[in-house]
Amino acid sequence: VETVTKVFYVDNVSAAHKEIIDRFNKAYSGNIEIVPINLPFSKFSTNERKELLTRALRSKSNQIDLFTVDVIWVPRFARWCQPLDEYFPVNERSKFVKSVLNSCYYDNHFYAIPLYTDISVMYYRSDIINRLPGAEEIEKKISRSLTWQEFIDLHKRLKENGLNYPFYVFSADHFEGLTCSFYEGIAGLKSKVITKDSVNLNSPGVKKTIQLLSDLVNKYKMSPPEVIKFDEYQGYQYALKNDAVFIRGWPGFLTQYNTVLDNAQKMKNIKMAPLPHMAGYPPKFVYGGWNFMISKYSEKKKEALSFIRFALREENQKILFKIGGYIPVNKDVYKDTLFMTENNELNNYLKFMENGFHRPYRKNYTRISDIISYYLQKAIQNQTSVEEVINSMQRAINSDETVIK
Known part of the structure; x- marks a missing residue:
């Protein structure tokens, strides 16, 4: 046999x-x-x-x-x-x-x-954008990658037109998805902070990136405070349920989750686009x-x-x-x-x-990533200043500190 x-x-x-x-x-x-x-x-x-x-x-x-x-x-x-x-x-x-x-x-x-x-991507609800004057031109710009400033201005335009939906959902739980948003910011600003041998977070690019991620929630109110609880799947769920206009995600959202996330009608109106970028720098996707x-x-x-x-x-x-x-x-x-x-x-x-x-290939990468997402989340929760967050990250990475989840 x-x-x-x-x-x-x-x-x-x-x-x-x-x-x-x-x-x-x-x-x-x-x-x-x-x-x-x-x-x-x-x-x-x-x-x-x-x-x-x-x-x-x-x-x-x-x-x-x-x-x-x-x-x-x-x-x-x-x-x-x-x-x-x-x-x-x-x-x-x-x-x-x-x-x-x-x-x-x-x-x-x-x-x-x-x-x-x-490759990281952004999704958006074209049916909501289409309710704005000049929607066709806006969609063209979205498809080419908006600057973060244009993205912030678009949020204002939606509000001025009475479209008060959650604007941008990204994953800000203490996990790798949040670290990816951090790396996109610093890569877009050409900040080399983590190499094979060293980690130096004291750079303007790091400060600007952390400030932006915090401001999306706290200053501009573009992202709901709940994002600190979301991994990608929970972000998708929230975005569909609450008619979020933009979502940071990964390819396959529309195919892998269409049976789990019971929102067929809304799914039909979702289009894919590149993530926003800093003015004067190229868009970067992890x-x-x-x-x-x-x-x-x-x-x-x-x-x-x-x-x-x-x-x-x-x-x-x-x-x-x-x-x-x-x-x-x-x-x-x-x-x-x-x-x-x-x-x-x-x-x-x-x-x-x-x-x-690519994110940095290091044997201890996951430890560094855990530390970055842990302190980054504190900045997004507005618990501490950006400078303190950077100092805490650097100190934890340089010591043998492990982040308790």
């Missing part, structure tokens, strides 16, 4: 992931079975997912074979994972979109394989995405690799995009002109990616 090898795979198992898993299990029936362990974004924030994975791997458990990590976690998880250099030679790696490859290396070894990439890693304690590495290769096939990358809105990492998808014509938003993502940037 043939025994089936069961591979335990931890991820946010969306409908798109499930389709790929089902196709694989059918193709390898009687031989390999992928058993998904679902940690959905609707129930677990990225930080909670990181903690659960860390705990399981620290205990050297062989109950997890394969999992995905936020691209920025690769250095953190490398110690528990199998290097993949010998399985994916350099010529094979060249099949991946170049921007994602950086995130797969740690310590000169190839530790991770991209499943999909991501790269996200999730990479496969294989536990070094797994006894089913070969079978896990079979699934990774399967998920990366051109037809399966297209399925991930069509069902889940996940941006493909296989270059061949972008060579299919018919597919690109039929899926024009992919061209928009490619445009955004020209201004994309």
Whole structure:
């Protein structure tokens, strides 16, 4: 009797992931079975997912074979994972979109394989904007990226026209999503504050960014105070329920959440646009995405690799995009002109990616990120001055301080 090898795979198992898993299990029936362990974004924030994975791997458990990590976690998880250099030679790696490859290396070894990439975006309610005089011109400007000042002025115009909706929802809970907004601000202002070897937060760019994030809530009243409780999913929920005009998010909002967030009518009026930027500087968008890693304690590495290769096939990358809105990492998808014509938003993502940037790759990145989001949230809550926030961040990063969640 043939025994089936069961591979335990931890991820946010969306409908798109499930389709790929089902196709694989059918193709390898009687031989390999992928058993998904679902940690959905609707129930677990990225930080909670990181903690659960860390705990399981620290205990050297062989109950997890394969999992995905936020691209920025690769250095953190490398110690528990199998290097993949010998399985994916350099010529094979060249099949991946170049921007994602950086995130797969740690310590000169190839530790991770991209499943999909991501780029931060903004969504807006075109039906609300269309109630303004000169709406067509406003939408054109939005699609090119407004400056923050133009964004602030647009908020005033809406209020003057009696459109008193929450204006801008972003995720300001103590987690990675808030840190991303911080990095976009400083990258847009060309402030290099975190390198491989040092962290120096005493720069005008850092001050300006923290001040802006605080002012959105406290000075301009453009963002509701509730944002300090939101990860992305909770932000989406609030924005739809309360008719927010603009939302910071990630690709796939319209496809991944259309069944969970029961607002089909409102969803139809949502358009995608680039995030605002500081006048005189280019817009900057943070790269996200999730990479496969294989536990070094797994006894089913070969079978896990079979699934990774399967998920990366051109037809399966297209399925991930069509069902889940996940941006493909296989270059061949972008060579299919018919597919690109039929899926024009992919061209928009490619445009955004020209201004994309990666967060710093450091082994202790998650610790630094936790400290930044913890103190940043205090500034947004107006609990302390921007200068104090910067000093506290710098002091905590330079010491062995850990932020208690």
